[in-house]
Structure formats: C-alpha cells, structure tokens
Amino acid sequence: MVKQLKESALKQSPVDLSKTLFCLAASIVFRTAFSQSFFENKHINKEDIEELMFEVQKNMSFKFSELFPVAGLGWFMDFLSGQHKRLHNVFNEVDTFLNHIIDDHQSKNPNQDRPDIVDSLLHMLHTQEQDESFKLTIDHIKGISQDVYLAGVDTSAITMIWAMAELVRNPRVMKKVQEEIQTCIGIKQKERIVEEDLDKLQYLKLVVKETLRLHPAAPLLLPRETMSQIKIQGYDIPPKTLLVVNAWSIGRDPKHWENPEEFTPERFIDSPVDYKGNNFEYLPFGAGRRMCPGMASGIATIELGLLNLLYYFDWRLPEEKKDMDMEEAGKKQSKNTKMSIFLCFLWLLLLLLVTLVFTQKFQSSKLKLLPGPQKLPIIGNLHNLEGLLHKCLQKLSEIHGPVMKLHFGFVPMVIVSSNQAAEEVLKTHDLDCCSRPETIATKKLSYNFKDIGFAPYGEEWRALRKLAVIELFSLKKLNAFRYVREEENDLLVKKLSEASQKQSPVNLKKTLFTLTASIVCRLAFGQNLHESEFIDEDGMEELASRSEKLQGKFAFSNFFPGGWIFDRITGQSKSLEGLFSELDGFFNLVLDDHLKPGRKVLESPDVVDVMIDMMNKLGQDGSFKLTTDHIKGVISDIFLAGVNTSATTILWAMTELIRNPSVMKKVQDEVRTVLGEKREKITEQDLNQLNYFKLVIKETFRLHPTAPLLLPRETMSPIKIQGYDIPKKTQIMINVYAIARDPKLWEYPEEFKPERFVDSIVDYRGLNFELLPFGSGRRICPGMTMGIAMVELGLLNLLYFFDWVLPKGTTVKDIDMEEEGAIIIGKKVPLELVPIRRH
Numbered sequence: 001m002v003k004q005l006k007e008s009a010l011k012q013s014p015v016d017l018s019k020t021l022f023c024l025a026a027s028i029v030f031r032t033a034f035s036q037s038f039f040e041n042k043h044i045n046k047e048d049i050e051e052l053m054f055e056v057q058k059n060m061s062f063k064f065s066e067l068f069p070v071a072g073l074g075w076f077m078d079f080l081s082g083q084h085k086r087l088h089n090v091f092n093e094v095d096t097f098l099n100h101i102i103d104d105h106q107s108k109n110p111n112q113d114r115p116d117i118v119d120s121l122l123h124m125l126h127t128q129e130q131d132e133s134f135k136l137t138i139d140h141i142k143g144i145s146q147d148v149y150l151a152g153v154d155t156s157a158i159t160m161i162w163a164m165a166e167l168v169r170n171p172r173v174m175k176k177v178q179e180e181i182q183t184c185i186g187i188k189q190k191e192r193i194v195e196e197d198l199d200k201l202q203y204l205k206l207v208v209k210e211t212l213r214l215h216p217a218a219p220l221l222l223p224r225e226t227m228s229q230i231k232i233q234g235y236d237i238p239p240k241t242l243l244v245v246n247a248w249s250i251g252r253d254p255k256h257w258e259n260p261e262e263f264t265p266e267r268f269i270d271s272p273v274d275y276k277g278n279n280f281e282y283l284p285f286g287a288g289r290r291m292c293p294g295m296a297s298g299i300a301t302i303e304l305g306l307l308n309l310l311y312y313f314d315w316r317l318p319e320e321k322k323d324m325d326m327e328e329a330g331k332k333q334s335k336n337t338k339m340s341i342f343l344c345f346l347w348l349l350l351l352l353l354v355t356l357v358f359t360q361k362f363q364s365s366k367l368k369l370l371p372g373p374q375k376l377p378i379i380g381n382l383h384n385l386e387g388l389l390h391k392c393l394q395k396l397s398e399i400h401g402p403v404m405k406l407h408f409g410f411v412p413m414v415i416v417s418s419n420q421a422a423e424e425v426l427k428t429h430d431l432d433c434c435s436r437p438e439t440i441a442t443k444k445l446s447y448n449f450k451d452i453g454f455a456p457y458g459e460e461w462r463a464l465r466k467l468a469v470i471e472l473f474s475l476k477k478l479n480a481f482r483y484v485r486e487e488e489n490d491l492l493v494k495k496l497s498e499a500s501q502k503q504s505p506v507n508l509k510k511t512l513f514t515l516t517a518s519i520v521c522r523l524a525f526g527q528n529l530h531e532s533e534f535i536d537e538d539g540m541e542e543l544a545s546r547s548e549k550l551q552g553k554f555a556f557s558n559f560f561p562g563g564w565i566f567d568r569i570t571g572q573s574k575s576l577e578g579l580f581s582e583l584d585g586f587f588n589l590v591l592d593d594h595l596k597p598g599r600k601v602l603e604s605p606d607v608v609d610v611m612i613d614m615m616n617k618l619g620q621d622g623s624f625k626l627t628t629d630h631i632k633g634v635i636s637d638i639f640l641a642g643v644n645t646s647a648t649t650i651l652w653a654m655t656e657l658i659r660n661p662s663v664m665k666k667v668q669d670e671v672r673t674v675l676g677e678k679r680e681k682i683t684e685q686d687l688n689q690l691n692y693f694k695l696v697i698k699e700t701f702r703l704h705p706t707a708p709l710l711l712p713r714e715t716m717s718p719i720k721i722q723g724y725d726i727p728k729k730t731q732i733m734i735n736v737y738a739i740a741r742d743p744k745l746w747e748y749p750e751e752f753k754p755e756r757f758v759d760s761i762v763d764y765r766g767l768n769f770e771l772l773p774f775g776s777g778r779r780i781c782p783g784m785t786m787g788i789a790m791v792e793l794g795l796l797n798l799l800y801f802f803d804w805v806l807p808k809g810t811t812v813k814d815i816d817m818e819e820e821g822a823i824i825i826g827k828k829v830p831l832e833l834v835p836i837r838r839h
C-alpha cells in the first residue's frame, strides 16, 4: 500500500482512500485466510469484489420475506424487487470463489509453518474422529471462510477510512498524532514499519478508540434473537424476539460522553473504558458470547494501516474540495429501506383494494344478499314501520319478497312471509334457528331466561322444555285437568244464562278472559280465581295485558346501543320494574301458599306442585337443578302465553261467526244435531263428532293467529333461506299472518270460509307451513293441546247453549275488526253480544 501511495504522492494526484484501504484489508484477509494474493487472485475480479461484498451485506440485512411473513407477501415483494435473483447470483459467485479456494488448498500440500485458516480447517476435517459428535464439513469451511472475509475486510477498511476522515477534519489531532509517531519512531524514514512500533504510540491508539466510538463499523452490531422470555429494564420480552443493540447511539449518548459529536481522542486518557466488551457505553465489537472473535486481528490491521498512512505521508484534501462530506453510506441504504417500506405499504394498499373489490365481487356473485327497503342511518327501517307490525311487514313483503331484511335501529331482522321459506327456517334449519333474541323485558319477566318461551337455546332450555312437555303438558296431564275445564265452562254457561235472562249485552272479551284465566289459574297455580285471596278477575286481566304489552313494546335498548338511556327517559324501564315486582309478588304468594307446611296436594297436583316436587328431587345426582326462579319463569310463561291466546281465539271465532250468519247457522246446526237437544251439560267427549265446528276453529286460526309473527327466533349459525345468506345471530320473524292470507295459497284469503278445509289435509299443528298459529319445530307451542282444548270447549258451550244477537241498534257492519296488541294480537274494540239461552 505504501508503495502504491508513494507513486501517487510523486504525481501529487488524489487517492481514493476508500478503495486503497479496502484493498489493504482485503489483501491481509486473503493472505491470512486463504494464502492468496488479493491482487493476483485469478478467481476473482478485483474491481468487482467490493461490489460483491456490498451485495452480500445487503442481502444479509433487509428482506421483505422476513419482515412481512404474512401470506407470502414478503416473498412476493422480494421476488418483485429482484431480491431473490440477486441473492441467488451473489450466492453462486461467492460459492464458486470458495470452491476454487478449497480446490486449490486440497490440490497442494499445506504450508506447514504458516498454515492459513482454510489449511487449518481442512486439517481438522481430515483428522476428525468418526465418532465425533460435531462433524465438520466442507460447507462449514466455506461458511467460516465467508465470515472471515465478510467480517474482516470491510470493518477494518471502514474504520481506517473514518479515522483518516476525522484526522483530516481535525488538523489539531492529525498534528498531535503525527508528532507522536515521529517522536516515537524517529524522523528518519524507516524502510518498513513493524507492529512492534505500535507499542509506544499511545495517542494513535486513542485515535483508533475515538474513531470506533464515533463510527462503529457495525452500528447496530448483528441482531440477536431471544431464546426464552426475558425482562429488559423491567419490560417483558418474549422468546424469538429480534433484539437490536444500537452501539452507535450508545457511543454518542451525552449521558456518557462529553461533547459526544466531537472527535476528541483525549477523552480516553486515563479512562478505563475499553472496546473489549466490558464497558457497555462503548461496544464497537459487541460483548458477551457473540462478541467479535476477530477483534484483535481487526485492531492490528487498523492500527498498522493507520500508522503507515500517518508515518509516511501528510494528507490534505484535493484543491477543489473545501469540506469533507461525512455522510454515512448506511444513510443511503436507509433511504432505500424507507423507499422499500413505502413501496411495501403501497403494495399492501393495492392488495387490500384488490381484495376488497374481489371480495365484493365474490360476495355479490357467491353470496345472495337479502332484499329489503332502503334503510336510513341510525334508525334503519323504523320509518317504514307504521301501524301493526305484522300488517306492515305483510305489505313490505309484497314489494320486497317473501324473504327480506329490515333494520330495527341497529338490529338486522329477517322477515319470512312464504310457506316455503318458513319451512326452511322451522324444519330444514330448525336447530340453527332454535334460539331466541334476548331483550330487556323478556330477560326481566323470564327471571333471567329461567323459562321456556324466551330462554335462548341451550342445555337449560332443553332440560326445562323436556320436563314441561312430559310433566306439565302431556296428554295425561291434559286429561287430568279436563274436569277443571268442564267446571269452568259450566260456570260460564251459568253466568251467560243470567245475562240471557236480562237480555243484556255481554262483553265477550272479558267473559272469555275470565274463562281461560280461571282454567289456567286452577291448573297452573291451584288458585280458584273466583275465590282467590291473592288476585281477582280484574286484577288478573290487567296484569296479563300489561305484561304482554310491555314484552312487545318497542324498547330503545333492544335496538340501539346505549338505548337504555332513552328507556329511562321514556319511563319504560320504570314500568318494567313496576310490573315485574307486581308479577313477582303474585308468584311469591302462589309459591308460599304451595310451600305452607301441611298443604294437601290434590289428586291432580297443579303445575307449581309438580315443579316444587321436581325441585326437591332434581339436581341431587348432578343433573339439571331446578330452582324457584325456574318455577316462577315457567308459571310466568303459562300465565302470559296461556290465558290471552285462547280467550282471543274464541273471541275472534265469535266475531267471525256473527259477521257470517250462514256459517253461524251451519255450525250451530251441526252442534245441536250432533249433541242433541236439551243437554244440561256438555263434556270434551262431545267434541269428537263435530267436523264443521272444527273447521270453524281452523279458519279462525288462519285468519286470526294470536301470535301473527310467532316469537322471534335467532340464528345460531349461518344459514341459507331461499338461497339468501343469513348470518349467525340474526333475528328471524315468521309472518304466519301474511302466509295464512297469501292469495297464492288461499282462495279469497280475506274471507271467513271454513269450507275451504273440507277435504283438505292442511292442519294447524305445525306440519303444514301455510297454517302455523302455534309455530312449528323445536320451539312449537308446548301448550297447543291445552290451548285447543280450551278454545274448543269454550266455543262449543257458547254455540250450543246460546243464540247470539247484536245489541239493539247495531248491525254486522258496525262490528269493528281493528286489531291491537304487541306479541298477542287481539280485537281492539270489545265484542258485545246478547246471549239468548236456547233451553
């Protein structure tokens, strides 16, 4: 190097010191590692080697595939940016070069006196024991050779370049270090500098130290990866986390270094701080197990290189250059990195857009989205819902189809209005649609879903429903309470006979409510409504109608996030609390009465007796445990679902019959013919032979299903209805009212014509999806047989014993058919008729 520089000095031409020092370091490493002259090596192109090393380093640093290991994105970016190709090329070049080196070494005898690194490694390879656990291979030799050459050349060259740059920028230091050299080695030029000369050069060593502080060749060391969970400064760092130590910024930290940006080798005078990995404010070679093993060799190369440069030559900038550009090459790289990251995000964005467009296309082609009226922000389709819900939804379905979606505020609701779609929900996907949505009112009134009607699908609901079907709603139970129904009907006939004598109009709504409420109260609570000390007929009716209204009433909290605030303001929450405590008070009285010591359980125990008995038995073996809340939940169901539904059905039947005198005549003729004249009493046995009468009831259920939208269901998994995709947790309403009036299924659907069922197999027990007054599937009304029994016997008594006329001054045209209600839809205007006792 000195020889070459002397030639340039003679010509006074500027020297590219970077290149010169790179060649110096490369020559030293080539000779110590491979015993090959860097300048005369026939396997490498000297001009290209620096480029090649830069490529190798670049390939070792930043790769998208490592930073973006998502869905092959990084791999693809590397592929696009040519990184894969470059890596492949660089590997091939390096591998070819190392193969040549190893071939050369294997083809001749090693230098016994001065074996190079490859000689030593090949010797180890050939002499290693067969059973050695670690096996050295040719690939190991290539790997180590590459380490030496990659880590040894550039690092030393770069440090020398920075040292020279700082010295030229700091003439005072340059002067001082050169004076030291001259003093120690002598003014008379030595032919050759040797490493022993370094021993006396203290200030030169401080210059190297200061250079390594300001310009560590590997500013971020080499990244480490944690192998287990560790804590750093109290922060938890999981295993397999990349750790980067910024030796560059630590070496410039003003907390440790005075005027850290200045090149002041004197700072190390009398300082114990060294670069050997023991002082963590100064880590140019790293520290610990992974510290640079070539440190001594690197320092030797740097110190000797610098000494030569400073001993033989003075240095100045070329004429035209005023300032030294101290920009780091790494900065250039960092700009590239930023650009690459920017490109990567651009790519991600593009990918996202393409995915979105693709998904939308895919969805619209694959997913069949539900039709429905245009929704508005926040309120959804609430503005489309005017009047009674089932009627309004019927009209909307005529426009948007039998399966449509509406938004009740924030809650999507699927409305089904055809028998085929209803069959898919209630039969094909019965289990998927077997849950119920939770609302504030149903939660409260069902004792936190400890009931049958409103509990979401689950083990508890299944156990309770099974128990109820077997123990409370079975045929045996139905027959056991037949006497109650018959006795209560006799009482009804007695009361109506009295009204008949007076020829005064009767409010049939009230009368029928009393009938069904008395039956339900006796068989469910063991309470005779006419004698009860807890509740009277009026109190009962009032409580039932308030409960039903509140359950079906629009509550903000069910459809809007934070809607409870509005429910508070509107008083809805207060009404619910008030109603609940009234109902709970009533149920508590009933329970206490049943739990009284010494209470005599009748031959036919009521629902509460049966459930208390089960409460004491169940759960002891770890099975489903019945609690008093379950008992209250079930009696609340029976009270709310059993009373109004049956009374309303009889009332609608009477309304239609009075509006349709020919049907009234026909049915009464049948009843009286079959039962015979002048019977004192009728029983359920008498119902068996009445065909037309049963058609009248069927037609009533068709035109006036008491729960026209059933009870809402909620999907438990994604389903397809009529080809439309319905996601999990969507509420579904089946508009059985609309289906039962669908002109495609029924001729003259608005007319009351029981004859339509003559010779028809269509029934209302959940198997024919065009007629579903009790619903269908797993959630079908469990009280159906009891309900039908109450309706049939009640109507039969009215028709057998009495003729019915409108109050004086009114005609059929005056009968108001308007409906009202929330879940159970009844007749708004009471039906007043005058009973005329036949015998």
Ligand code: HEM
Pocket: 452, 453, 454, 465, 637, 638, 641, 642, 643, 645, 646, 649, 706, 707, 710, 711, 712, 772, 773, 774, 775, 776, 778, 779, 780, 781, 782, 783, 784, 786, 787, 788, 791
């Ligand atoms: C004419 C009389 C009745 C009619 C029209 C009727 C109608 C209905 C309807 C439409 C459902 C909803 C079915 C579904 O969502 O698919 C239902 C459920 C229910 N009904 Fe009835 N019902 C009547 C009488 C009764 C009686 C007398 C009781 C009890 C004594 C009762 C107890 C229940 C219960 C507990 C449920 C909830 C079932 C569940 O979710 O699993 N119903 N009823």
